[in-house]
Amino acid sequence: VKLGGHKPRAARHVLMSADDGVGALLREAAGFEHAEASRAVVQSLLRARVSPLLADDRHATALHIAAEAGNAEACTLLLAAFASLGIDPSLPDGQGRTAKMLSTRAGPKTRRAFEPSTADIEFGRDV
Secondary structure, eight states, X not given: OOOTTOOOOOOOOOOEEOSSHHHHHHHHHHTOSSHHHXXXXXXXXXXXTOOTXXXXXXXXXXXXXXXXXXXXXXXXXXXXXXXXXXXXXXXOOTTXXXXXXXXXXXXXXXXXXXXXXXXXXXXXXXX
């Protein structure tokens, strides 16, 4: 059924507040300093369909936390989760900062998770 004057709108995604539970666990794991432990926990939670949109009271998602912590592996996993859900990962936190903006303060490996180099893409390198 078509309604006159109806214009399709772009899908909008809303951050969901989750100060505790699996959202908090995903954010905590994204900020782990130990990359192997972080990867294992983040990967397990995402496979269990924990939403990467679960944010804290500052509107920071696990991707924001991982980018700020310089956790490139968690960023890569979370960016893939956003992509698989068709969600633009450039959602801002409560201060208007995107995860990509936060990654600029981290090391080059974390920045490359957001902007892989041509060599990374051509040679299938993990960032």
